[in-house]
Amino acid sequence: MRRGWVAAAAAAMVVLTACSSEGGGSSSSAATAGSDPAKVSGAITVLTNRTDQIKDGSLDKYAAEFAELYPNVKVKFEGLTDYEGETKIRMNTENYGDVLLIPDNVSINQYANFFAPLGDASELSQKYNWTEYTTVKGKVYGLPNYGTATGFVYNKALWQKAGIADWPKTSAEFIADLKAIKEKTGATPYYTNYKDAWPIQKWTDSIGAPNCNRAGKDALATTAQPWAAGQDLNAIDGLLYDIVHEKLSEDDPTTTNWENSKNLLATGKVGSMVLGSWAIPQMQEAAKKAGQNPDDIGFLPFPQATGGKLCTILQPDYKYAVNVHSKNKEAARAWIDWYINKSGSAAAEQAVSSVKGSAMPTVLKPFEDKGVTLLLGQNQDNAAVISKIDKASEIGLTTPDYRQKLIDIARGAAQGDKNSYFADLNKKWSEAQKTVAG
Numbered sequence: 246m247r248r249g250w251v252a253a254a255a256a257a258m259v260v261l262t263a264c265s266s267e268g269g270g271s272s273s274s275a276a277t278a279g280s281d282p283a284k285v286s287g288a289i290t291v292l293t294n295r296t297d298q299i300k301d302g303s304l305d306k307y308a309a310e311f312a313e314l315y316p317n318v319k320v321k322f323e324g325l326t327d328y329e330g331e332t333k334i335r336m337n338t339e340n341y342g343d344v345l346l347i348p349d350n351v352s353i354n355q356y357a358n359f360f361a362p363l364g365d366a367s368e369l370s371q372k373y374n375w376t377e378y379t380t381v382k383g384k385v386y387g388l389p390n391y392g393t394a395t396g397f398v399y400n401k402a403l404w405q406k407a408g409i410a411d412w413p414k415t416s417a418e419f420i421a422d423l424k425a426i427k428e429k430t431g432a433t434p435y436y437t438n439y440k441d442a443w444p445i446q447k448w449t450d451s452i453g454a455p456n457c458n459r460a461g462k463d464a465l466a467t468t469a470q471p472w473a474a475g476q477d478l479n480a481i482d483g484l485l486y487d488i489v490h491e492k493l494s495e496d497d498p499t500t501t502n503w504e505n506s507k508n509l510l511a512t513g514k515v516g517s518m519v520l521g522s523w524a525i526p527q528m529q530e531a532a533k534k535a536g537q538n539p540d541d542i543g544f545l546p547f548p549q550a551t552g553g554k555l556c557t558i559l560q561p562d563y564k565y566a567v568n569v570h571s572k573n574k575e576a577a578r579a580w581i582d583w584y585i586n587k588s589g590s591a592a593a594e595q596a597v598s599s600v601k602g603s604a605m606p607t608v609l610k611p612f613e614d615k616g617v618t619l620l621l622g623q624n625q626d627n628a629a630v631i632s633k634i635d636k637a638s639e640i641g642l643t644t645p646d647y648r649q650k651l652i653d654i655a656r657g658a659a660q661g662d663k664n665s666y667f668a669d670l671n672k673k674w675s676e677a678q679k680t681v682a683g
Contacts, residue, residue, distance in 0.1 A: 274361055274362050274574070275361035275567040275574040275575070275577060275578040282314050282315045282316075282579070283316065283317065284317075285315055285317060285575050285579050286317035286573075286576065287317075287318060287572070287573030287575070287576040288321065288573065288576075289318065289342075289343035289344060289571070289573050289576050289580060290322075290323055290342045290343050290344070291304075291320060291321070291322050291323070291343065291344040291345070291580065292323050292325060292328075292332060292341065292342035292345040292346065293322055293323070293324050293325070293346065294324070294325060294328035294346060294563070295324065296325070298324075299322055299324040304322045305322075307584065307588050307590065308320040308322070310588065311580065311583050311588075314583065314587075315576070315579055315580075318573075318576045318579060323342060328346065328348070329348050329349060329350055332345065332346075332348045333348055333350055333351075336348070336351070339568075339570040341359075341568055342568055343567065343568050343571040343573055343574075343576070343577040344567060344568070344577045344580055344581060345565070345566055345568060346563035346564065346565060347379065347386070347387045347563065347564045347565075347566050353381060354381070356381050356386040356387070356566075357381060357382075357384075357386070357569075358569070359566075359568070360387065360567060360569055361386075361567040361568070361569045361571070361574055361578075362384040362385065362386055363384075363385050363386060363387070363388060363566075363567065363581075364384070364385055365383060365384065365385070366383050366384065366385050367383070369385045370385075372601060373388055373389075373599045373600060373601065374392065374559075374561070374600075374601055374621055375389050375392060375564075375599055375621065375622070376388070378564060379564050386566055387564030387565060388564055388565055388581060388599060389561035389562050389563065389564045389565070389599045390562065390565065390590060390591055390596075390599060391561075391562055391590075391591035391594060391596035391597055391598050391599055392559045392560055392561045392596065392597045392599060392621075392622070393521040393522045393523040393559070393560060393562060393596055393597065394521065394522040394544065394546075394557045394558070394559055394609055394619070395447075395450040395451045395454060395521060395522075395547070395558045395559075395560065396454075396519070396521075396522070396546045396547055396557055397519055397520075397544065397546075397547075398510065398517065398518050398520045398522075398525060398542065398543075398544055399516060399517040399518075399542075399543050399544070399545055400510055400511070400513050400515070400516055400517070400541055400542065400543075401540075401542070401543040402538070402541040403426060403430060403432055403516050403541075404422070404426065404516065406429065406513075407422070407425040407426040407428075407429045407430050407516075408425060408429060409425060409426075412545055412548070412555065412615065413548040414548060414549070414555060415548060415549060415550065416480065416483065416484045416487065416548055416549060418548060419548040420484075420487055420488065420491060420493070422434075423435055423488065423491075423493040423516065423517075424491070424493065426516045427493060430513075430516075432513060432515060432516055433494065433495050433509070433514065433515045433516065434488075434515075434516040434517065435488050435493050435494045435515070435516060435517050435518065436494065436495055436501065436506050436509060436515040436517070436518050437489065437494050437498050437652060438501050438503055438506055439501050439649060439652055440499055440500060440501040440502065441502070441503040442649065443503075443645060444503060444518065444519070444520060445645040445648045445649065445652075446643070446644070446645050446648075447519045447520050447521060448482070448485055448519050448648065449642060450558065451477075451481055451519070451547045451558065452465075452477045452481065452558075453477060453556075453558045453620060453622075454477070454546065454547040454549070454556050454557055454558050454620075455477045455480035455481065455547060455549040455556075456475075456476075456477055456480075456549075456551060457551035457552070457554070457618055457620065458477075458620075459620040459621060459622065459623045460623050461477050462623070462631075463623060463626060463627050463628075465627070465631045465634070466627035466678075467627075469674070469675040469678060470671040470674065471670075471671070471674055472668075472670045472671050472674075473667075473671060479667065480547075480549050481547070482651055482667070483667075484548070485519075485648065485651060485652070485655075486651055486652075486654070486663045486666075487655075487663075488655075489652050489656050490655040490656070498652055498656070506518065507527055507528055507531040508531050508534075508535060510528055510531070511528055511529075511531035511534075511537055511541075511542065512532070512535050512537055513541075517545070521560070522544055522595065522596065522597075522606070522609060523562070523594065523595075523596060525542055525595050526594060526595050528542045529542045542608075543608070543611070544608055544611075544612075546612065546617050554617065554618050555615070555616075555617045555618070556617065556618040556619075556620055557612065557617055557618070557619060557620065558620050558622050559619055559620065559621050560622035561622060562596070565581045565584070565585070585599060585600065586600060591603070591606075592606060594606075595608045595609075597609070630681060633681045634674065634678050634681050635677075636677075637677035637680050637681055638674050638677035639677075640670060640673055650666075651666060654666055
């Protein structure tokens with residue numbers, strides 16, 4: 246699972262060939278699910294990336310509950326291991342399920358070709374967060390079930406053992422806390438997940454948090470030097486560099502293992518990792534299996550306070566849509582409405598429901614208690630421009646490569662230092678920005 250700016254940038258880069266132009270017409274609308282559930286009927290296929298929930302029976306359980314209200318609708322799930330790749334291929338036909346998660350690689354300008362409109366943005370935005378991510382010409386084409394917070398998953402018991410009582414509010418305090426963990430417990434304070442690589446990209450999700458600016462990612466289009474002092478990426482990548490340079494991460498990052506990292510953090514052998522709050526249930530489950538207390542798993546916001554307050558970005562997960570070619574759009578829309586509003590799946594995932602006014606998940610209750618500012622992630626008007634700049638610069642913000650090099654420099658496996666590397670990144674970005682601007 247990975248969401249946020251990476252998804253927005255990728256969406257601007259890939260173009261699919263629509264096999265029909267009927268999308269967007271009133272006959273293709275999935276704006277209502279009918280007032281009488283007993284009159285809604287049809288068999289629908291729901292595509293999902295959650296193959297784990299198919300294996301453990303979670304989705305079948307939800308379908309059974311849905312059938313109690315909609316007895317004439319039959320729901321079938323189809324799990325795709327390579328969701329993005331497989332769905333992209335299938336969308337060159339009309340056969341890509343009745344309900345699906347909008348792939349990251351579909352441009353928002355193509356939504357009307359593939360998905361049925363769910364209703365007017367003016368109406369749906371009153372009930373759901375993040376509708377602007379899928380709004381085209383006043384129509385909403387997808388709704389997320391939930392969003393996740395950005396920050397650090399950490400082992401509270403281990404931090405307490407190291408004598409740490411308060412959340413760090415500066416990078417320096419965070420580094421001091423990691424040093425205390427290493428000195429007083431012998432545990433590895435931070436785990437990079439360098440080898441699996443994709444977890445390193447999660448650092449990008451915190452753009453906006455250091456300066457408490459929900460439009461922080463969008464500002465990359467006009468920021469000539471994103472790694473200059475005072476910029477979000479300076480704070481984000483600077484902290485990662487310092488963690489590794491101070492030898493507060495694993496000894497050999499080339500041998501890390503994502504699946505094993507869950508057990509390491511759950512059992513107190515590792516202190517923290519940058520991940521979205523979606524990872525908390527997985528860490529808690531690992532703790533249960535290891536005979537540890539799942540309540541020891543906590544979540545920290547990025548350690549840089551603005552105006553005395555810490556901030557975190559809440560980003561939407563995949564958005565559910567109705568296939569414009571579906572013959573059972575009403576049944577498909579009924580499933581989406583029920584799943585988002587009635588299933589309780591967002592709460593089960595310890596995620597932030599997209600339904601406005603919903604309670605924060607238990608794991609994020611401390612954020613409210615400590616006055617952390619929660620910023621709803623903002624859809625980027627400049628996503629396409631940023632993508633062009635990134636491609637021209639050959640930095641690869643949407644890949645883990647440049648951060649792996651950052652880690653290599655920090656641990657002495659590559660030449661340079663933090664200042665020289667940031668200067669190089671700034672030069673590449675600013676030159677590419679001028680090229681894109683013409």
